[in-house]
Amino acid sequence: MSLLTTLARAEAVRAGRAQPVATVRHRHLSGRPLVLVPLTAAGEAAAPLGAMVGTDRDAPVLLTVRQPRDRDLRFGFLARLADVVLPYLESYADDVDTELRKGEELEVCADAPQILVPSVPGVDYVRLLGRSMRFRRTAEEDPDTPFPAPPRVPLLGRWLTHYAERARTPGSSLLLAMTELLGRHWATGQSQLEDQHLGALLAWIRGGDPEEVERGRDASGQLLTPPAGPATDPAFDNRLLAKATARFDAGIPGSGDEIDALLASQLRPTWDAVWEGVTLLRELAPGTRVPDRWTGDRWSYTGHRDRLRAGEPPQPRRDDATTAARKLASRERAQAELAAGEALDDPLVMASRRLAGEAFAGTVTGVEMAMSEGRSPRPRPLVVLETDDEPYLDPGVKAHRVLATGKTQTAEVVETGADADGPGPRTVVLRLTSGMGRGKTPEEGSLPEPGDALCFTLFEHTARSGAKLPDPDDTPWTHGGPPSAAPADGPRPAEAPDPVTAEDFL
Amino acid sequence: MPPRALDARALAALAANPGCRRRALLDGAGVDKARLAEALGSPSAFGQSQFAFARGNSFEASVKADGGAELLRLLCRRLGVEPPAPADVTVPDLSAPGAAGRTARTALELRAAAGRGTWTLLDHPMLSLEVAGAAVYLEPDAVVVDPEGTVTVIEIKSFPILDGSADPSKVGAAARQSAVYVLALGAHRVRERVLLVCPKDFSNIPAADLLDVRPQLSVTRRQLGRLTRLESIAAALPADVTFDVSLPPVELTRSVESVPAAYAPECLAACELAFHCRGRARAAGEVMTLGRAVRGELGRLRTVDAVLDAAADPGPAADPAAAALRRAARLRAEALGVTV
Numbered sequence: 001m002s003l004l005t006t007l008a009r010a011e012a013v014r015a016g017r018a019q020p021v022a023t024v025r026h027r028h029l030s031g032r033p034l035v036l037v038p039l040t041a042a043g044e045a046a047a048p049l050g051a052m053v054g055t056d057r058d059a060p061v062l063l064t065v066r067q068p069r070d071r072d073l074r075f076g077f078l079a080r081l082a083d084v085v086l087p088y089l090e091s092y093a094d095d096v097d098t099e100l101r102k103g104e105e106l107e108v109c110a111d112a113p114q115i116l117v118p119s120v121p122g123v124d125y126v127r128l129l130g131r132s133m134r135f136r137r138t139a140e141e142d143p144d145t146p147f148p149a150p151p152r153v154p155l156l157g158r159w160l161t162h163y164a165e166r167a168r169t170p171g172s173s174l175l176l177a178m179t180e181l182l183g184r185h186w187a188t189g190q191s192q193l194e195d196q197h198l199g200a201l202l203a204w205i206r207g208g209d210p211e212e213v214e215r216g217r218d219a220s221g222q223l224l225t226p227p228a229g230p231a232t233d234p235a236f237d238n239r240l241l242a243k244a245t246a247r248f249d250a251g252i253p254g255s256g257d258e259i260d261a262l263l264a265s266q267l268r269p270t271w272d273a274v275w276e277g278v279t280l281l282r283e284l285a286p287g288t289r290v291p292d293r294w295t296g297d298r299w300s301y302t303g304h305r306d307r308l309r310a311g312e313p314p315q316p317r318r319d320d321a322t323t324a325a326r327k328l329a330s331r332e333r334a335q336a337e338l339a340a341g342e343a344l345d346d347p348l349v350m351a352s353r354r355l356a357g358e359a360f361a362g363t364v365t366g367v368e369m370a371m372s373e374g375r376s377p378r379p380r381p382l383v384v385l386e387t388d389d390e391p392y393l394d395p396g397v398k399a400h401r402v403l404a405t406g407k408t409q410t411a412e413v414v415e416t417g418a419d420a421d422g423p424g425p426r427t428v429v430l431r432l433t434s435g436m437g438r439g440k441t442p443e444e445g446s447l448p449e450p451g452d453a454l455c456f457t458l459f460e461h462t463a464r465s466g467a468k469l470p471d472p473d474d475t476p477w478t479h480g481g482p483p484s485a486a487p488a489d490g491p492r493p494a495e496a497p498d499p500v501t502a503e504d505f506l
Numbered sequence: 507m508p509p510r511a512l513d514a515r516a517l518a519a520l521a522a523n524p525g526c527r528r529r530a531l532l533d534g535a536g537v538d539k540a541r542l543a544e545a546l547g548s549p550s551a552f553g554q555s556q557f558a559f560a561r562g563n564s565f566e567a568s569v570k571a572d573g574g575a576e577l578l579r580l581l582c583r584r585l586g587v588e589p590p591a592p593a594d595v596t597v598p599d600l601s602a603p604g605a606a607g608r609t610a611r612t613a614l615e616l617r618a619a620a621g622r623g624t625w626t627l628l629d630h631p632m633l634s635l636e637v638a639g640a641a642v643y644l645e646p647d648a649v650v651v652d653p654e655g656t657v658t659v660i661e662i663k664s665f666p667i668l669d670g671s672a673d674p675s676k677v678g679a680a681a682r683q684s685a686v687y688v689l690a691l692g693a694h695r696v697r698e699r700v701l702l703v704c705p706k707d708f709s710n711i712p713a714a715d716l717l718d719v720r721p722q723l724s725v726t727r728r729q730l731g732r733l734t735r736l737e738s739i740a741a742a743l744p745a746d747v748t749f750d751v752s753l754p755p756v757e758l759t760r761s762v763e764s765v766p767a768a769y770a771p772e773c774l775a776a777c778e779l780a781f782h783c784r785g786r787a788r789a790a791g792e793v794m795t796l797g798r799a800v801r802g803e804l805g806r807l808r809t810v811d812a813v814l815d816a817a818a819d820p821g822p823a824a825d826p827a828a829a830a831l832r833r834a835a836r837l838r839a840e841a842l843g844v845t846v
Contacts, residue, residue, distance in 0.1 A: 003803050003834045009796045010813045023841065043558030045666040045708050131668065132708055191771035191797040215551065215781065237555035317669040351837035355830070390833075498707055 002352045005187055013189035018204040022185040023348050025284035028173040028294035030114035033278065034088050035060075037118055037270045038125050039263060040230040041068035042237055046128040048077055049232065052267040053084050057275040062267065066248050066259045071147060078133060079150035086152055089113050089159050093305050112174060112294075112301035115163055116278070118198045118228035118270050119179045125230040126175060127164030133157025134314040135497040145497070154314070161315050162304040169331050171293045171338035174300060178277040179228070185284060198273050199225040205280060226266040228273070236266060287345030293338070316495055321479035322469070329466050336463035344402055344461060353457065354389045360399075361455040362387030364448045365427070371440075379442045382414065385428045385454060392458070399430060399456035404445050408461045409435030430456070514644050517637060517730070518682040519776035524729045528767035529777055531739045534640045537749045539778035545751040545758055548785060550778035562664040566647060569662055569703055569712045573597055574627040574648070580714035581650055581658060581701050596626045605643040608632035616694055620655035633690035637730055646687040650701075659687045659700040667704045667713045677702070677717070685722035689730075698723060739765065770798045803827065 008019040032055050039049040050064040061084050065077045095110045117123055134157030136149035163175040183195050188204035195201050200210040216224040222240070223233050232241070240262055247255035319327065343350045343359065353359040366384035371377035397413045410433050417427035437443035448454055473482050516533060523529065532539055543550045569577055575592045582589035596619065602611040612631040619626035628649040634641050648660040661684045665676045684700040699716040706713035747761045762782070769787040771794075773780040787795045791809040794801060805827035807813050816828040817835035 003830055004838055006793075006796065006800045006803055007813070007817055007831060007834050007838060009800070010793070010810045010817075013791070013796075013810045014814055020842070041557060042555035043561030043664055045668070045705065128668075189796070191795065193771045193774065193797070232555070234553035234555040234558075237557055238553070242556055347841040348838070351834075351841040355834055355837055388836075498709070 004352045004355060008187035009189060012187055017207060018186040018188045021187045021348060022346055024287040024346050025281055026184055026287050026342050027176060027181060028290050029281055033114045033116045035116045035271065035274050037267050038122060038230045039232055039266060040125060042232060044068060046132045047074060050263040050267060051081060052271045055088060060271050062264050064260045064263045066256050067245065075150055078153045082152040082156040086156055109298050109302045112298045114173060115175045116274055117177055118274050119196055120177045121230055123164060123167050123175060123177050126160050130157045130160030130164055134161050135495060137497050158314050166300050170335040172297055173294060174297045178274045181281060182277050198228040198270065202273055202276060225269055228270045232266060289341040289345050322475055325479060326469060333463040333465060340459055340461050350455065357390055357392045358459055359455060359457040360387045360389035360391040364450050364452045364454060366450060367448060379436050381432050381447055383430045383432060383448055385430060386425050387428060388425050393428060397458065399458055400461055401454055401456045403435055407435055409446065514683045514686040517642060517686045523768060523773065525768040527739050528765040531765050541751050542749055543778050543782055546782045547755055548782040550781060552778055565664045565705060566662045570629060576712065577660065578625060580703060580712060584701060584714060584716045590625045594624055596624060597629060600628060600631055605632060609634045609643060619651035623653050625653060626651040633687060635690040644687060644690050655695055657691055657694045657696045659684050660703065661700055662703045665704060666707060668707055672704060681717055681719050681722045685719040685726045688719055688723055689726060770794055
């Protein structure tokens with residue numbers, strides 16, 4: 001947490017209300033997101049208890065498992081979940097654009113489906129659900145399978161796995177947790193740990209008593225605002241759900257509806273809270289670079305669509321070393337791009353980088369034309385800047401700024417004023433080295449004038465891709481060596497489904 | 507009120523916040539903090555779902571079934587030795603009156619097992635450990651003594667090992683908890699790796715792995731050693747301090763407040779009294795309520811008011827933290843388009 005955020009938190013304490021830590025929205029928000037609020041049975045690895053899901057705030061679909069340990073009921077739940085989620089996921093598959101990539105015209109989906117869950121454990125639960133479903137076999141795939149899964153359940157598992165995996169990429173927006181989204185844009189007067197409570201977080205932002213939301217219980221000991229899941233409140237399990245489940249197990253008429261109503265009472269407040277968060281976030285204008293990052297998400301969605309269409313087997317349980325290295329490299333690049341992009345989009349984020357000495361803003365006090373030496377001299381003007389910031393500068397350090405055209409201009413620090421260590425403004429002399437076109441005179445708008453306010457960063461604006469990974473045939477032994485075992489061009493062999501025993505819960 | 511036994515989980519949590527005298531004293535004195543918190547009007551949110559409880563118990567029972575045959579098979583496979591025939595495993599009866607009695611009984615059986623030259627399984631033994639000058643009784647899930655006399659702690663948890671890996675935070679908690687048991691077995695030849703038994707993937711089949719707890723051991727040993735000795739905490743208190751939950755809340759609060767606490771948001775996950783302490787910390791405007799990390803940035807500024815005053819002060823600041831805050835406030839106002 002940066003000092004600026006700490007200050008915003010302190011201000012939030014005094015004001016009793018959350019304070020902004022962003023002036024624009026830094027994540028893509030779909031016009032038609034799918035909200036998924038899952039609940040899980042306590043003590044089981046991934047036995048769902050119920051879910052509220054859908055794209056219409058006023059018409060949530062309630063799905064319940066009346067007895068989480070009953071395999072048939074659970075499969076019924078997953079099948080109904082697939083019936084709601086898959087048509088949504090597939091509805092974006094056929095509307096395509098073409099984009100030029102490396103000289104090749106490629107098809108990319110014009111938009112992509114977005115799933116919103118209440119909190120970070122919700123993202124983990126999507127991953128877990130995906131893992132529990134994608135290796136299942138349907139009766140059609142394997143007539144001998146002991147407990148065949150409903151037809152579309154394995155497919156849903158593969159989609160959820162893909163979405164959860166994409167969520168690990170910094171700045172991606174296919175699957176987002178509402179607590180993370182809100183926490184990115186507002187600072188509350190409590191700790192980040194406590195911000196994990198969606199209800200309390202919202203109370204800080206829109207007003208209300210966060211502590212009452214977090215802890216308030218009615219006369220019978222039930223939380224007034226149920227937790228955002230997927231875990232339920234133990235008091236709910238012990239005092240309400242356990243009795244209803246016992247009645248259901250005894251076959252008492254109406255007990256199933258009673259369980260449905262109980263679960264709905266736990267899900268609905270969280271469902272409403274997620275949509276309330278959507279409304280709050282829509283009031284913020286998206287950052288300039290948000291659509292670019294969303295393009296990455298569209299490619300990710302399209303790639304998975306293509307893998308499914310090509311009949312590839314489900315994602316393996318564990319990535320091989322090469323895939324892992326590739327994923328890691330791309331996430332590091334995404335992280336660097338996100339950090340730079342957010343700062344360039346948002347003066348409040350840039351302020352944080354300026355405070356850290358990674359950027360500086362100031363006023364131009366002088367511009368002196370100069371040319372490079374050599375056969376064809378190029379303009380290398382000197383710019384004198386006066387700044388109140390305290391960047392870590394040495395002669396020769398590169399600094400970057402964005403031109404009005406959106407292009408990046410790079411400069412080299414020539415001199416930092418002799419007053420560099422004292423208080424008050426300091427002067428920095430920079431030599432512009434790029435972004436001025438090919439001619440002998442700088443292009444229109446690429447040369448600042450005295451009085452202009454400029455902001456230079458010491459970090460690059462686009463992430464440099466790391467060293468290229470070796471060809472598959474040259475894979476080093478550290479990463480498993482060349483994949484000789486795999487058939488040359490054939491499909492990757494599918495992994496076996498999980499062994500199923502009578503004792504299994506899932 | 508009978509003293510509430512400390513368990514290893516509580517000890518591990520205690521070691522996580524060794525500066526908290528309140529917790530050290532209340533735990534050391536065996537005060538039921540959940541009831542105390544309720545009497546103070548800030549009931550804790552702790553509790554276990556009976557579903558989770560039933561699941562945990564049924565899994566533990568299935569792992570220990572048949573005289574621990576499956577458990578020993580798992581352990582032997584990990585140790586790379588031949589598992590014994592079920593008939594060759596001794597499972598002694600450890601029942602005895604009282605915690606001290608059970609501890610003595612366990613110690614006796616541990617010594618007997620070490621000289622027996624065969625496998626011994628101790629189901630729910632009782633161990634004791636001196637913490638902050640007082641004895642604490644601990645009950646691991648199981649302890650196995652091999653024919654060479656080496657003792658291995660067994661920890662049975664109901665979170666899954668999925669595709670060969672488990673939730674790191676849960677494994678970490680299990681390791682810290684087991685380290686306390688290993689510490690309590692210090693008088694015996696004890697293995698510094700414990701056997702963690704969990705359900706495999708989504709099934710009820712047990713999977714196990716040896717967990718090296720040496721890092722947790724050294725941390726716990728150091729933290730427990732650092733715990734302020736209880737006598738010195740108690741000596742600093744007024745003579746009439748009592749934690750009788752039947753007292754009126756005002757008096758009880760005064761008693762609790764006479765023992766200094768070190769609240770941090772992490773306490774919420776580990777201490778029954780956390781809501782009470784948080785309320786007091788928030789009322790006092792402590793910056794620690796915003797997270798442990800902020801303390802490092804703020805140096806000597808301990809309260810929200812001090813932070814905001816320092817940020818708003820226009821003059822030059824001698825304190826580097828205050829100077830940084832002043833710049834932060836200026837940059838923040840500039841970015842938000844507010845004039846100061």
